[in-house]
Amino acid sequence: MSRAFDSLHPAVSFVFFLCAVGFSMCCMNPVMLLISFISSLLFLFVLTGEKSLKYLLFSFPAAAAVAAVNTAFNHRGATILLYVNGNPITLESIVYGTASGIMLMSVIIWFACLNRVMTSDKLIYLFARVSPSLSLLFSMILRFVPKMKRRAKHIASAQKCSGAAAAKTADRIKNSLSAVVILISWSFEDAADTADSMKCRGYGLPGRSVFYKYSLTLKDVSVLAAIILFAAFSAAGGISGAVYVSYFPAYSAAACGGPAFFTYAAYAVLLNIPLGLCLTEELKWCFLKSKI
Amino acid sequence: MQETKRKLKRQPLRAAAFVSALILIPATMAAGIIFFDGRKYYITSLLLILYIMLPFFLSFERRKPQPKELAAAAVMCAVAAGGRIAFFWLPQFKPTAALIIMAGISFGPQSGFLLGAVTAFVSNFYFGQGPWTPWQMLALGLTGLAAGLIFKKSYLPDNPLLLSLFGAAAAIIIYGGIVNLGSLLISTGTVTVRSLAASYLAGLPMDAVHAASTFIFLFFAAGPILKILKRIKAKYGIYV
Numbered sequence: 001m002s003r004a005f006d007s008l009h010p011a012v013s014f015v016f017f018l019c020a021v022g023f024s025m026c027c028m029n030p031v032m033l034l035i036s037f038i039s040s041l042l043f044l045f046v047l048t049g050e051k052s053l054k055y056l057l058f059s060f061p062a063a064a065a066v067a068a069v070n071t072a073f074n075h076r077g078a079t080i081l082l083y084v085n086g087n088p089i090t091l092e093s094i095v096y097g098t099a100s101g102i103m104l105m106s107v108i109i110w111f112a113c114l115n116r117v118m119t120s121d122k123l124i125y126l127f128a129r130v131s132p133s134l135s136l137l138f139s140m141i142l143r144f145v146p147k148m149k150r151r152a153k154h155i156a157s158a159q160k161c162s163g164a165a166a167a168k169t170a171d172r173i174k175n176s177l178s179a180v181v182i183l184i185s186w187s188f189e190d191a192a193d194t195a196d197s198m199k200c201r202g203y204g205l206p207g208r209s210v211f212y213k214y215s216l217t218l219k220d221v222s223v224l225a226a227i228i229l230f231a232a233f234s235a236a237g238g239i240s241g242a243v244y245v246s247y248f249p250a251y252s253a254a255a256c257g258g259p260a261f262f263t264y265a266a267y268a269v270l271l272n273i274p275l276g277l278c279l280t281e282e283l284k285w286c287f288l289k290s291k292i
Numbered sequence: 293m294q295e296t297k298r299k300l301k302r303q304p305l306r307a308a309a310f311v312s313a314l315i316l317i318p319a320t321m322a323a324g325i326i327f328f329d330g331r332k333y334y335i336t337s338l339l340l341i342l343y344i345m346l347p348f349f350l351s352f353e354r355r356k357p358q359p360k361e362l363a364a365a366a367v368m369c370a371v372a373a374g375g376r377i378a379f380f381w382l383p384q385f386k387p388t389a390a391l392i393i394m395a396g397i398s399f400g401p402q403s404g405f406l407l408g409a410v411t412a413f414v415s416n417f418y419f420g421q422g423p424w425t426p427w428q429m430l431a432l433g434l435t436g437l438a439a440g441l442i443f444k445k446s447y448l449p450d451n452p453l454l455l456s457l458f459g460a461a462a463a464i465i466i467y468g469g470i471v472n473l474g475s476l477l478i479s480t481g482t483v484t485v486r487s488l489a490a491s492y493l494a495g496l497p498m499d500a501v502h503a504a505s506t507f508i509f510l511f512f513a514a515g516p517i518l519k520i521l522k523r524i525k526a527k528y529g530i531y532v
Contacts, residue, residue, distance in 0.1 A: 021423075069479060132353075134352060137365055137369075138414060141369045152374075180371070181513055181517055192360065
Protein backbone atom coordinates (compact mmCIF):
# COMPACT_ATOMS: atom_id res chain seq x y z
CA MET A 1 0.00 0.00 0.00
CA SER A 2 2.92 2.31 0.69
CA ARG A 3 4.29 1.61 -2.75
CA ALA A 4 2.69 4.73 -4.25
CA PHE A 5 4.95 7.01 -2.21
CA ASP A 6 7.89 4.63 -2.04
CA SER A 7 8.26 4.49 -5.79
CA LEU A 8 8.50 8.24 -6.24
CA HIS A 9 11.82 9.82 -7.14
CA PRO A 10 13.99 10.04 -3.99
CA ALA A 11 14.31 13.80 -4.37
CA VAL A 12 10.53 14.19 -4.08
CA SER A 13 10.32 12.08 -0.92
CA PHE A 14 13.32 13.93 0.49
CA VAL A 15 11.72 17.33 -0.09
CA PHE A 16 8.52 16.08 1.51
CA PHE A 17 10.29 14.89 4.66
CA LEU A 18 12.34 18.07 4.80
CA CYS A 19 9.07 20.04 4.83
CA ALA A 20 7.32 17.70 7.26
CA VAL A 21 10.13 17.64 9.83
CA GLY A 22 11.04 21.30 9.34
CA PHE A 23 7.48 22.60 9.76
CA SER A 24 6.80 20.23 12.66
CA MET A 25 9.86 21.52 14.49
CA CYS A 26 9.09 25.19 13.90
CA CYS A 27 5.34 25.37 14.48
CA MET A 28 4.14 25.66 18.05
CA ASN A 29 0.59 26.52 17.00
CA PRO A 30 -1.60 23.90 18.73
CA VAL A 31 -3.80 23.28 15.69
CA MET A 32 -0.77 22.77 13.46
CA LEU A 33 0.82 20.53 16.09
CA LEU A 34 -2.25 18.31 16.08
CA ILE A 35 -2.40 18.27 12.28
CA SER A 36 1.24 17.20 12.13
CA PHE A 37 0.82 14.60 14.86
CA ILE A 38 -2.25 12.99 13.32
CA SER A 39 -0.84 13.07 9.78
CA SER A 40 2.44 11.49 10.86
CA LEU A 41 0.61 8.77 12.74
CA LEU A 42 -1.70 8.01 9.81
CA PHE A 43 1.22 7.81 7.40
CA LEU A 44 3.19 5.58 9.75
CA PHE A 45 0.14 3.33 10.04
CA VAL A 46 0.00 3.05 6.26
CA LEU A 47 3.73 2.26 6.16
CA THR A 48 4.04 -0.19 9.03
CA GLY A 49 0.55 -1.28 10.05
CA GLU A 50 0.21 -2.34 13.65
CA LYS A 51 3.87 -1.62 14.38
CA SER A 52 3.00 2.07 14.35
CA LEU A 53 1.35 1.59 17.75
CA LYS A 54 4.72 0.48 19.08
CA TYR A 55 6.24 3.77 17.95
CA LEU A 56 3.42 5.63 19.62
CA LEU A 57 4.03 3.78 22.87
CA PHE A 58 7.76 4.35 22.55
CA SER A 59 7.47 8.08 21.92
CA PHE A 60 4.86 8.68 24.61
CA PRO A 61 7.22 8.52 27.65
CA ALA A 62 9.59 10.91 25.85
CA ALA A 63 6.73 13.36 25.34
CA ALA A 64 5.63 13.01 28.95
CA ALA A 65 9.19 13.64 30.12
CA VAL A 66 9.38 16.75 27.96
CA ALA A 67 6.16 18.06 29.41
CA ALA A 68 7.43 17.37 32.93
CA VAL A 69 10.83 18.99 32.32
CA ASN A 70 9.18 22.07 30.86
CA THR A 71 6.83 22.38 33.77
CA ALA A 72 9.63 21.99 36.28
CA PHE A 73 12.17 24.34 34.75
CA ASN A 74 10.10 26.93 32.96
CA HIS A 75 8.76 29.49 35.41
CA ARG A 76 7.50 32.02 32.92
CA GLY A 77 3.77 32.49 32.62
CA ALA A 78 1.22 34.60 34.40
CA THR A 79 -1.11 32.00 35.89
CA ILE A 80 0.63 30.54 38.92
CA LEU A 81 -0.99 27.31 40.05
CA LEU A 82 1.17 26.37 43.01
CA TYR A 83 4.64 26.66 44.47
CA VAL A 84 7.04 23.72 44.74
CA ASN A 85 10.13 24.45 46.85
CA GLY A 86 9.50 28.12 46.27
CA ASN A 87 9.39 27.75 42.48
CA PRO A 88 6.16 28.70 40.75
CA ILE A 89 4.43 26.10 38.59
CA THR A 90 2.47 27.97 35.97
CA LEU A 91 -0.43 26.91 33.79
CA GLU A 92 1.32 28.34 30.74
CA SER A 93 4.41 26.22 31.26
CA ILE A 94 2.24 23.08 31.54
CA VAL A 95 0.46 23.98 28.30
CA TYR A 96 3.75 24.80 26.59
CA GLY A 97 5.31 21.58 27.88
CA THR A 98 2.42 19.51 26.56
CA ALA A 99 2.69 21.27 23.20
CA SER A 100 6.45 20.57 23.11
CA GLY A 101 5.78 16.93 23.97
CA ILE A 102 3.34 16.57 21.08
CA MET A 103 5.82 18.28 18.79
CA LEU A 104 8.56 15.87 19.82
CA MET A 105 6.28 12.88 19.29
CA SER A 106 5.32 13.98 15.81
CA VAL A 107 8.97 14.63 14.88
CA ILE A 108 9.93 11.16 16.14
CA ILE A 109 7.07 9.60 14.17
CA TRP A 110 7.98 11.55 11.02
CA PHE A 111 11.52 10.25 11.40
CA ALA A 112 10.15 6.71 11.78
CA CYS A 113 8.37 7.21 8.44
CA LEU A 114 11.55 8.66 6.96
CA ASN A 115 13.56 5.63 8.07
CA ARG A 116 11.04 3.43 6.24
CA VAL A 117 10.86 5.41 3.02
CA MET A 118 14.30 7.01 2.65
CA THR A 119 16.37 3.86 2.73
CA SER A 120 20.15 4.20 2.60
CA ASP A 121 20.30 3.43 -1.12
CA LYS A 122 17.95 6.32 -1.86
CA LEU A 123 20.00 8.70 0.28
CA ILE A 124 23.17 7.56 -1.44
CA TYR A 125 21.53 8.12 -4.81
CA LEU A 126 20.66 11.67 -3.77
CA PHE A 127 24.07 12.43 -2.27
CA ALA A 128 25.86 11.01 -5.32
CA ARG A 129 24.94 14.10 -7.33
CA VAL A 130 26.05 16.59 -4.72
CA SER A 131 28.96 14.79 -3.19
CA PRO A 132 30.18 11.69 -5.05
CA SER A 133 33.11 10.84 -2.74
CA LEU A 134 31.09 11.10 0.45
CA SER A 135 28.22 9.05 -0.93
CA LEU A 136 30.66 6.39 -2.07
CA LEU A 137 32.15 6.43 1.43
CA PHE A 138 28.65 5.91 2.90
CA SER A 139 27.88 3.00 0.66
CA MET A 140 31.27 1.40 1.35
CA ILE A 141 30.72 1.68 5.09
CA LEU A 142 27.23 0.25 4.82
CA ARG A 143 28.66 -2.64 2.86
CA PHE A 144 31.52 -3.16 5.32
CA VAL A 145 29.36 -3.28 8.45
CA PRO A 146 27.69 -6.65 7.69
CA LYS A 147 31.04 -7.96 6.49
CA MET A 148 32.60 -6.98 9.82
CA LYS A 149 29.77 -8.63 11.71
CA ARG A 150 30.47 -11.88 9.91
CA ARG A 151 34.18 -11.56 10.51
CA ALA A 152 33.68 -10.77 14.18
CA LYS A 153 31.77 -14.04 14.45
CA HIS A 154 34.57 -15.94 12.67
CA ILE A 155 37.13 -14.44 15.03
CA ALA A 156 35.05 -15.26 18.09
CA SER A 157 34.59 -18.88 17.06
CA ALA A 158 38.29 -19.15 16.25
CA GLN A 159 39.08 -17.83 19.71
CA LYS A 160 36.72 -20.36 21.23
CA CYS A 161 38.33 -23.16 19.22
CA SER A 162 41.82 -22.20 20.33
CA GLY A 163 40.81 -22.71 23.93
CA ALA A 164 40.34 -19.10 24.96
CA ALA A 165 37.12 -20.01 26.72
CA ALA A 166 36.11 -17.06 28.81
CA ALA A 167 34.39 -17.69 32.06
CA LYS A 168 35.28 -14.48 33.80
CA THR A 169 34.07 -11.08 32.64
CA ALA A 170 37.63 -9.73 32.58
CA ASP A 171 38.64 -12.54 30.22
CA ARG A 172 35.67 -11.88 27.98
CA ILE A 173 36.60 -8.21 27.76
CA LYS A 174 40.20 -9.15 26.97
CA ASN A 175 39.09 -11.54 24.23
CA SER A 176 36.73 -8.99 22.74
CA LEU A 177 39.48 -6.37 22.73
CA SER A 178 41.86 -8.63 20.89
CA ALA A 179 39.02 -9.57 18.53
CA VAL A 180 38.62 -5.91 17.59
CA VAL A 181 42.36 -5.56 17.00
CA ILE A 182 42.32 -8.66 14.78
CA LEU A 183 39.24 -7.39 12.96
CA ILE A 184 40.89 -4.06 12.21
CA SER A 185 44.11 -5.42 10.84
CA TRP A 186 42.27 -8.05 8.78
CA SER A 187 39.86 -5.49 7.34
CA PHE A 188 42.55 -2.98 6.46
CA GLU A 189 44.53 -5.56 4.51
CA ASP A 190 41.36 -6.52 2.69
CA ALA A 191 40.40 -2.91 2.03
CA ALA A 192 43.68 -2.35 0.21
CA ASP A 193 42.61 -5.07 -2.25
CA THR A 194 39.24 -3.38 -2.64
CA ALA A 195 41.00 -0.11 -3.37
CA ASP A 196 43.27 -1.67 -6.00
CA SER A 197 40.28 -3.30 -7.60
CA MET A 198 38.44 0.02 -7.69
CA LYS A 199 41.42 1.70 -9.30
CA CYS A 200 41.66 -1.04 -11.93
CA ARG A 201 37.99 -0.70 -12.79
CA GLY A 202 38.43 2.99 -13.44
CA TYR A 203 37.27 4.69 -10.29
CA GLY A 204 37.57 8.44 -10.63
CA LEU A 205 37.25 8.49 -14.41
CA PRO A 206 34.53 10.73 -15.80
CA GLY A 207 31.13 9.33 -16.73
CA ARG A 208 30.41 7.41 -13.57
CA SER A 209 27.09 5.58 -13.51
CA VAL A 210 24.86 4.83 -10.56
CA PHE A 211 23.37 1.53 -9.49
CA TYR A 212 19.81 2.77 -9.15
CA LYS A 213 18.15 4.50 -12.02
CA TYR A 214 15.36 6.85 -11.09
CA SER A 215 13.96 9.17 -13.66
CA LEU A 216 11.84 12.17 -12.93
CA THR A 217 8.40 11.28 -14.32
CA LEU A 218 5.42 13.55 -14.80
CA LYS A 219 3.93 12.14 -11.59
CA ASP A 220 7.08 13.01 -9.65
CA VAL A 221 7.08 16.54 -10.98
CA SER A 222 3.41 17.11 -10.19
CA VAL A 223 3.75 15.73 -6.66
CA LEU A 224 6.84 17.90 -6.12
CA ALA A 225 4.96 20.93 -7.41
CA ALA A 226 2.09 20.21 -5.01
CA ILE A 227 4.49 19.84 -2.08
CA ILE A 228 6.23 23.11 -2.89
CA LEU A 229 2.94 24.95 -3.46
CA PHE A 230 1.35 23.89 -0.18
CA ALA A 231 4.61 24.36 1.72
CA ALA A 232 4.74 27.91 0.36
CA PHE A 233 1.15 28.53 1.51
CA SER A 234 1.93 27.19 4.97
CA ALA A 235 5.13 29.19 5.20
CA ALA A 236 3.34 32.32 4.06
CA GLY A 237 0.76 31.80 6.78
CA GLY A 238 3.51 31.37 9.33
CA ILE A 239 5.53 34.40 8.23
CA SER A 240 2.53 36.71 7.93
CA GLY A 241 1.66 35.95 11.56
CA ALA A 242 -1.80 34.58 10.78
CA VAL A 243 -1.17 31.49 12.90
CA TYR A 244 1.00 33.19 15.49
CA VAL A 245 0.56 32.01 19.06
CA SER A 246 2.45 33.06 22.14
CA TYR A 247 2.53 30.99 25.30
CA PHE A 248 4.13 33.52 27.64
CA PRO A 249 3.31 35.45 29.71
CA ALA A 250 -0.26 34.37 28.92
CA TYR A 251 -1.51 32.17 26.09
CA SER A 252 -2.68 34.27 23.19
CA ALA A 253 -3.38 33.39 19.59
CA ALA A 254 -3.79 35.55 16.53
CA ALA A 255 -7.41 36.02 15.52
CA CYS A 256 -8.88 32.84 14.06
CA GLY A 257 -9.82 34.47 10.79
CA GLY A 258 -9.82 33.24 7.20
CA PRO A 259 -6.02 33.43 6.75
CA ALA A 260 -5.50 31.14 9.75
CA PHE A 261 -7.97 28.53 8.45
CA PHE A 262 -6.43 28.76 5.00
CA THR A 263 -2.99 28.08 6.50
CA TYR A 264 -4.31 25.12 8.51
CA ALA A 265 -5.94 23.67 5.40
CA ALA A 266 -2.78 24.10 3.31
CA TYR A 267 -0.70 22.54 6.07
CA ALA A 268 -3.06 19.56 6.40
CA VAL A 269 -2.99 18.99 2.64
CA LEU A 270 0.81 19.28 2.59
CA LEU A 271 1.36 16.69 5.28
CA ASN A 272 -1.19 14.26 3.85
CA ILE A 273 0.11 14.20 0.28
CA PRO A 274 1.83 10.78 0.74
CA LEU A 275 -1.22 9.38 2.51
CA GLY A 276 -3.43 10.63 -0.30
CA LEU A 277 -1.21 9.01 -2.90
CA CYS A 278 -1.27 5.68 -1.07
CA LEU A 279 -5.03 5.73 -0.56
CA THR A 280 -5.71 6.72 -4.18
CA GLU A 281 -3.64 3.83 -5.38
CA GLU A 282 -5.40 1.44 -3.03
CA LEU A 283 -8.81 2.63 -4.19
CA LYS A 284 -7.78 2.34 -7.81
CA TRP A 285 -6.62 -1.20 -7.17
CA CYS A 286 -9.89 -2.15 -5.43
CA PHE A 287 -11.84 -0.65 -8.31
CA LEU A 288 -9.81 -2.56 -10.89
CA LYS A 289 -10.15 -5.77 -8.92
CA SER A 290 -13.90 -5.35 -8.69
CA LYS A 291 -14.10 -5.14 -12.47
CA ILE A 292 -12.37 -8.49 -12.98
CA MET B 293 54.53 7.88 -7.61
CA GLN B 294 55.56 11.50 -7.48
CA GLU B 295 52.19 12.44 -8.83
CA THR B 296 50.21 10.42 -6.32
CA LYS B 297 52.14 12.03 -3.51
CA ARG B 298 51.32 15.46 -4.78
CA LYS B 299 47.67 14.53 -5.17
CA LEU B 300 47.46 13.22 -1.64
CA LYS B 301 48.74 16.47 -0.19
CA ARG B 302 46.39 17.62 2.50
CA GLN B 303 44.43 20.69 1.59
CA PRO B 304 43.46 23.22 4.21
CA LEU B 305 39.82 23.88 4.98
CA ARG B 306 40.21 26.98 2.85
CA ALA B 307 37.67 29.59 2.10
CA ALA B 308 34.61 27.61 3.18
CA ALA B 309 35.75 27.57 6.79
CA PHE B 310 36.37 31.31 6.81
CA VAL B 311 33.07 32.13 5.18
CA SER B 312 31.35 29.84 7.63
CA ALA B 313 33.15 31.21 10.69
CA LEU B 314 33.12 34.89 9.87
CA ILE B 315 29.87 35.48 8.00
CA LEU B 316 27.36 32.64 8.23
CA ILE B 317 27.62 31.87 11.93
CA PRO B 318 27.21 35.43 13.25
CA ALA B 319 24.53 36.14 10.63
CA THR B 320 22.53 33.07 11.65
CA MET B 321 22.80 33.89 15.33
CA ALA B 322 21.53 37.39 14.62
CA ALA B 323 18.73 36.07 12.43
CA GLY B 324 17.86 33.51 15.07
CA ILE B 325 17.49 36.20 17.68
CA ILE B 326 15.46 38.47 15.42
CA PHE B 327 13.30 36.17 13.31
CA PHE B 328 12.74 32.68 14.64
CA ASP B 329 10.34 33.02 17.44
CA GLY B 330 9.59 30.22 19.87
CA ARG B 331 11.97 27.51 18.79
CA LYS B 332 14.76 29.85 17.84
CA TYR B 333 17.48 28.11 19.84
CA TYR B 334 16.83 24.78 18.21
CA ILE B 335 16.70 26.04 14.62
CA THR B 336 19.72 28.30 15.14
CA SER B 337 21.75 25.52 16.71
CA LEU B 338 20.92 23.12 13.87
CA LEU B 339 22.11 25.67 11.33
CA LEU B 340 25.30 26.27 13.35
CA ILE B 341 26.01 22.53 13.41
CA LEU B 342 25.57 22.46 9.65
CA TYR B 343 28.03 25.35 9.17
CA ILE B 344 30.61 23.70 11.40
CA MET B 345 30.42 20.41 9.53
CA LEU B 346 30.14 21.72 5.99
CA PRO B 347 33.78 22.86 5.52
CA PHE B 348 35.04 19.41 6.52
CA PHE B 349 32.76 17.68 4.04
CA LEU B 350 33.57 20.20 1.31
CA SER B 351 37.31 19.82 1.75
CA PHE B 352 36.98 16.03 1.64
CA GLU B 353 35.03 16.30 -1.59
CA ARG B 354 37.41 18.83 -3.14
CA ARG B 355 40.41 16.67 -2.36
CA LYS B 356 39.02 13.96 -4.66
CA PRO B 357 40.12 11.15 -2.32
CA GLN B 358 41.91 8.18 -3.86
CA PRO B 359 40.40 4.68 -3.62
CA LYS B 360 42.90 3.69 -0.92
CA GLU B 361 41.95 6.64 1.24
CA LEU B 362 38.26 5.89 0.77
CA ALA B 363 38.68 2.22 1.58
CA ALA B 364 40.72 2.94 4.70
CA ALA B 365 38.22 5.56 5.87
CA ALA B 366 35.34 3.15 5.24
CA VAL B 367 37.04 0.41 7.26
CA MET B 368 37.69 2.76 10.15
CA CYS B 369 34.08 3.99 10.18
CA ALA B 370 32.65 0.51 9.74
CA VAL B 371 34.70 -0.83 12.63
CA ALA B 372 33.66 2.13 14.77
CA ALA B 373 29.99 1.83 13.79
CA GLY B 374 29.89 -1.93 14.09
CA GLY B 375 32.26 -1.97 17.06
CA ARG B 376 29.48 -2.51 19.52
CA ILE B 377 28.79 -5.87 17.95
CA ALA B 378 31.88 -7.32 19.59
CA PHE B 379 30.58 -5.90 22.86
CA PHE B 380 26.89 -6.67 22.40
CA TRP B 381 26.77 -8.43 25.77
CA LEU B 382 27.69 -5.29 27.72
CA PRO B 383 25.07 -2.53 27.43
CA GLN B 384 26.23 1.09 26.95
CA PHE B 385 29.78 -0.18 26.53
CA LYS B 386 30.85 1.33 23.22
CA PRO B 387 34.31 1.36 21.64
CA THR B 388 33.12 3.86 19.00
CA ALA B 389 34.50 7.02 20.61
CA ALA B 390 37.82 5.30 21.37
CA LEU B 391 38.19 4.22 17.74
CA ILE B 392 37.39 7.71 16.48
CA ILE B 393 39.98 9.14 18.90
CA MET B 394 42.57 6.77 17.46
CA ALA B 395 41.53 7.74 13.93
CA GLY B 396 41.99 11.39 14.86
CA ILE B 397 45.46 10.75 16.26
CA SER B 398 46.54 8.64 13.34
CA PHE B 399 44.97 10.44 10.40
CA GLY B 400 44.96 13.99 11.73
CA PRO B 401 42.32 16.30 13.20
CA GLN B 402 40.55 17.06 9.93
CA SER B 403 40.01 13.41 9.06
CA GLY B 404 39.22 12.69 12.69
CA PHE B 405 36.28 15.08 12.50
CA LEU B 406 35.09 13.71 9.18
CA LEU B 407 35.29 10.08 10.27
CA GLY B 408 33.53 10.83 13.55
CA ALA B 409 30.67 12.68 11.89
CA VAL B 410 30.27 10.07 9.14
CA THR B 411 30.34 7.22 11.67
CA ALA B 412 27.58 8.81 13.74
CA PHE B 413 25.49 9.34 10.62
CA VAL B 414 25.96 5.88 9.17
CA SER B 415 25.48 4.01 12.44
CA ASN B 416 22.11 5.73 12.72
CA PHE B 417 20.99 3.80 9.66
CA TYR B 418 21.01 0.86 12.07
CA PHE B 419 19.87 2.62 15.21
CA GLY B 420 17.40 5.02 13.61
CA GLN B 421 17.85 8.55 12.29
CA GLY B 422 16.18 11.26 14.31
CA PRO B 423 16.47 14.84 15.49
CA TRP B 424 19.48 13.64 17.52
CA THR B 425 21.55 12.72 14.45
CA PRO B 426 23.19 16.15 13.86
CA TRP B 427 24.15 16.43 17.53
CA GLN B 428 25.74 12.99 17.56
CA MET B 429 27.58 13.79 14.34
CA LEU B 430 28.98 17.01 15.79
CA ALA B 431 29.85 15.38 19.11
CA LEU B 432 31.71 12.42 17.64
CA GLY B 433 33.34 14.64 15.02
CA LEU B 434 34.66 17.07 17.61
CA THR B 435 35.95 14.14 19.69
CA GLY B 436 38.05 13.03 16.72
CA LEU B 437 39.13 16.60 15.99
CA ALA B 438 40.20 17.23 19.59
CA ALA B 439 42.14 13.97 19.71
CA GLY B 440 43.92 14.85 16.48
CA LEU B 441 44.78 18.36 17.64
CA ILE B 442 46.03 17.35 21.07
CA PHE B 443 48.02 14.24 20.27
CA LYS B 444 48.98 14.59 16.62
CA LYS B 445 51.46 17.40 17.03
CA SER B 446 52.89 15.73 20.12
CA TYR B 447 51.74 18.45 22.47
CA LEU B 448 51.22 15.42 24.64
CA PRO B 449 52.98 12.12 24.22
CA ASP B 450 50.47 9.40 23.39
CA ASN B 451 51.17 7.19 26.35
CA PRO B 452 48.29 4.87 27.19
CA LEU B 453 47.31 6.37 30.53
CA LEU B 454 47.25 9.95 29.27
CA LEU B 455 45.34 8.86 26.18
CA SER B 456 42.80 6.96 28.23
CA LEU B 457 42.28 9.87 30.58
CA PHE B 458 41.75 12.12 27.57
CA GLY B 459 39.27 9.60 26.16
CA ALA B 460 37.26 9.46 29.37
CA ALA B 461 37.23 13.26 29.62
CA ALA B 462 36.20 13.58 25.96
CA ALA B 463 33.35 11.11 26.45
CA ILE B 464 31.95 13.15 29.31
CA ILE B 465 32.82 16.71 28.32
CA ILE B 466 32.71 16.73 24.52
CA TYR B 467 30.32 13.90 23.65
CA GLY B 468 28.13 14.12 26.75
CA GLY B 469 28.27 17.90 26.74
CA ILE B 470 26.99 18.21 23.19
CA VAL B 471 24.51 15.32 23.13
CA ASN B 472 22.89 16.31 26.44
CA LEU B 473 22.58 19.90 25.28
CA GLY B 474 21.03 18.55 22.09
CA SER B 475 18.45 16.47 23.89
CA LEU B 476 17.56 19.44 26.09
CA LEU B 477 17.07 21.66 23.03
CA ILE B 478 15.10 18.96 21.22
CA SER B 479 12.77 18.50 24.16
CA THR B 480 12.27 21.98 25.58
CA GLY B 481 13.52 24.37 22.91
CA THR B 482 15.15 26.69 25.40
CA VAL B 483 18.12 26.60 27.72
CA THR B 484 18.36 27.88 31.25
CA VAL B 485 21.23 27.29 33.63
CA ARG B 486 19.12 25.07 35.88
CA SER B 487 17.56 22.97 33.13
CA LEU B 488 21.01 22.52 31.58
CA ALA B 489 22.43 21.38 34.91
CA ALA B 490 19.51 18.95 35.33
CA SER B 491 20.02 17.60 31.83
CA TYR B 492 23.74 16.99 32.44
CA LEU B 493 23.00 15.37 35.76
CA ALA B 494 20.40 13.09 34.21
CA GLY B 495 22.83 12.11 31.46
CA LEU B 496 25.75 11.54 33.83
CA PRO B 497 25.24 7.80 34.48
CA MET B 498 25.17 7.07 30.74
CA ASP B 499 28.17 9.32 30.18
CA ALA B 500 30.07 7.64 33.01
CA VAL B 501 29.61 4.19 31.44
CA HIS B 502 30.61 5.63 28.09
CA ALA B 503 33.69 7.24 29.64
CA ALA B 504 34.65 4.03 31.42
CA SER B 505 34.35 2.00 28.21
CA THR B 506 36.40 4.57 26.29
CA PHE B 507 39.04 4.55 29.03
CA ILE B 508 39.31 0.76 29.11
CA PHE B 509 39.34 0.43 25.36
CA LEU B 510 42.02 3.08 24.88
CA PHE B 511 44.13 1.76 27.76
CA PHE B 512 44.29 -1.80 26.43
CA ALA B 513 43.80 -1.48 22.68
CA ALA B 514 45.26 1.91 21.71
CA GLY B 515 48.81 0.55 21.51
CA PRO B 516 48.16 -2.28 19.05
CA ILE B 517 45.58 -0.38 17.00
CA LEU B 518 47.71 2.74 16.61
CA LYS B 519 50.53 0.45 15.48
CA ILE B 520 48.27 -1.12 12.86
CA LEU B 521 47.17 2.27 11.60
CA LYS B 522 50.75 3.50 11.40
CA ARG B 523 51.72 0.43 9.40
CA ILE B 524 48.76 0.84 7.05
CA LYS B 525 49.65 4.47 6.46
CA ALA B 526 53.25 3.59 5.67
CA LYS B 527 52.41 0.57 3.57
CA TYR B 528 49.82 2.18 1.34
CA GLY B 529 51.07 5.74 1.42
CA ILE B 530 47.79 7.14 2.61
CA TYR B 531 46.52 9.32 5.28
CA VAL B 532 42.79 9.33 5.06
